[in-house]
Amino acid sequence: MQIINGKAIAQEVKDGLCRKIETLRQQGKRIPKLSVVLIGTHAASATYVRNKERACAAIGMESDTIRLPETITQEELLAQIEQLNEDPMVDGILVQLPLPRQIDERKVLNAIDPGKDVDGFHPVNIGRLLIGEPASVPCTPKGIIRMLEAIGLDDLSGRHAIVIGRSNIVGKPIALLLLAKHATVTIAHSRTADLSALCREADIVIAAVGVPRLVKADWIKEDAVVIDVGINRDENGKLCGDVDFDDVKNVAQALSPVPGGVGPMTIAMLLSNTLAAYEEHEGGR
Numbered sequence: 001m002q003i004i005n006g007k008a009i010a011q012e013v014k015d016g017l018c019r020k021i022e023t024l025r026q027q028g029k030r031i032p033k034l035s036v037v038l039i040g041t042h043a044a045s046a047t048y049v050r051n052k053e054r055a056c057a058a059i060g061m062e063s064d065t066i067r068l069p070e071t072i073t074q075e076e077l078l079a080q081i082e083q084l085n086e087d088p089m090v091d092g093i094l095v096q097l098p099l100p101r102q103i104d105e106r107k108v109l110n111a112i113d114p115g116k117d118v119d120g121f122h123p124v125n126i127g128r129l130l131i132g133e134p135a136s137v138p139c140t141p142k143g144i145i146r147m148l149e150a151i152g153l154d155d156l157s158g159r160h161a162i163v164i165g166r167s168n169i170v171g172k173p174i175a176l177l178l179l180a181k182h183a184t185v186t187i188a189h190s191r192t193a194d195l196s197a198l199c200r201e202a203d204i205v206i207a208a209v210g211v212p213r214l215v216k217a218d219w220i221k222e223d224a225v226v227i228d229v230g231i232n233r234d235e236n237g238k239l240c241g242d243v244d245f246d247d248v249k250n251v252a253q254a255l256s257p258v259p260g261g262v263g264p265m266t267i268a269m270l271l272s273n274t275l276a277a278y279e280e281h282e283g284g285r
């Protein structure tokens, strides 16, 4: 059984980005910049944002975090986003979710310039992904594809993939990306009947559910590849995925761990999307 080491693959991606930014610096060019908008004092959000700041710093990318009060109004937040849209020094804008109750999340995500939408959540980018045009692709699904490529799964013709979960940020976009790689894709969710039997038919299983250790060994076809997206706490407060790692490792051909799997890939893809947005901006200037 192969453990798909997301941490190591992410490090390779970041090393490549770091070299590109170093070259820009040596050429005296402007350095790519990510602006993160953080609202309120949500502890997990603050940790995610700190990790993003650190990741930018580690590869020499510029970043700043705009911290706004929990009581901010929709209009004030939209005005802030407009300012970032207009700022020629900003390549990527990320609004850390969740947002306070008085804010309409869709309106905020729709207000981000699609060319600076490094999360890939803008309807224009989602639409482009759907019709196969170049787009800013959501970071977690993009990271999963990189992990599959890293173990030699590039063309998925003739393979059956199942995605468990249909969220806009993971399930739906990863299903589209797998389809673009010619896999036959099943999307399962909480209303799916006989999920374990469906899962047993799949060559590739992507678990993006949010239920600790839901996927067991008897759900997995021998030699299937299993990617675990889940970030959960079990009954003892221990970090775990949606896949029962110790059980599934006995049947899968390859399996991604939690932590150290999809998580680090997500941040690496955010940096990659920001550099791609920068290249697009500079190319257009």
Ligand code: NDP
Pocket: 140, 164, 165, 166, 167, 168, 169, 170, 171, 188, 189, 190, 191, 192, 195, 208, 209, 210, 211, 229, 230, 231, 232, 262, 263, 266
């Ligand atoms: P959501 O809660 O938005 O979606 C979960 C999906 O799983 C829904 O489609 C839901 O179905 C489905 N589902 C829930 N319970 C079951 C079940 N028992 N059987 C089958 N399907 C079920 O979650 P996200 O997509 O945002 O995240 C999924 C997991 O991935 C979470 O653990 C999250 O923390 C993690 N995550 C990890 C990231 C990373 O970087 N590693 C990034 C993003 C998320 P329905 O639609 O019918 O409700």
